[in-house]
Amino acid sequence: MAGLPRKLALRTAALLLAVRWYNIAFLSVAQGVFLWKLVQSNPDAWALSGGWPVAVLLLLITALLVSGGSLINNFYDAEHDLIHRPWRTLFERTVVRKYGIPLAFSFWFFGLGLAWHLGTRMGLFFAVYALLLWIYSHKRRTLQRGAHAVAAGLAFLPFLSCSLWLRTLPWNLLVYGLVLLLIETARQAAKAAQTDPEVRGYRESLSVLFLAAAAAVVSGAWWGQPGLILIGFPAGTAVAFLRYLERTSYANGVHEPVKAQHARNLDTFLKVYMIFSMGVLVFVL
Secondary structure (H helix, E strand, C coil): CHHHHHHHHHHHHHHHHHCCCCHHHHHHHHHHHHHHHHHCCCHHHHHCCHHHHHHHHHHHHHEEEEEEEEHHHHCCCHHHHHHHHHHHHHHHHHHHHHHHHHHHHHHHHHHHHHHHCCCCCCCCCCHHHHHHHHHHHHHHHCCHHHHHHHHHHHHHHHHHHHHHHHHCHHHHHHHHHHHHHHHHHHHHHHHHHHCCCCHHHHHHHHHHHHHHHHHHHHHHHHCCCHHHHHHHHHHHHHHHHHHHHHHHHHCCCCCCCHHHHHHHHCCCCCCCCHHHHHHHHHHHC
């Protein structure tokens, strides 16, 4: 019996690692900021939609569904992670395989129950979202490069739930969301490139990031939104600098392929850049 508390503690720790709570926390904060900006654009909708109690409930529903999706992803990625994240996977694998799916469905059952409590419209939206998470977990390996865009789209959908609840979506926030969708697609490509033996996703990530930067700068200049320009200009500069380094290497006769470390550095940069973009949303847009 003395070892029972220790086993429970280890199982709990393994499940907590499998859920990736830092991603959930960032998504909740970002969703809350986006919700706050929507309220600023339409205060009347806030009063008519239930206020803070319903807003907190909306964030909780998203966190529960994404947590369940994270557990299911880890369940299906066990063999892949055993190769690329062996030490961490050895700690998580047994517990996730035994308890991951039941816990994921518990999260989803509770989250969808809360969603239907908000009404048929929100219930249907989150039911479709949970279904998409399930399909993505099953089919991710067959999507190949398309998986990057699908993963980014699934990260973007919770923000649409805020607009659906308040029934408002100003054009500047829509453009901001689309730019962030492209940046997240680039990050997903960089993340995948870390375990790709040919590191094909690295240059794909740079291409998508350049597209995001161009869309932000052009949209900001066209509609007179300096916040969008502020988001796009550093990203475009970073892409140009990285491409310059590649050309310089080739010009000097260095034909070394892109390393996984480059993809990790780009992934880290894009994570920080997402936080920077959220700061621009708060203080400028």
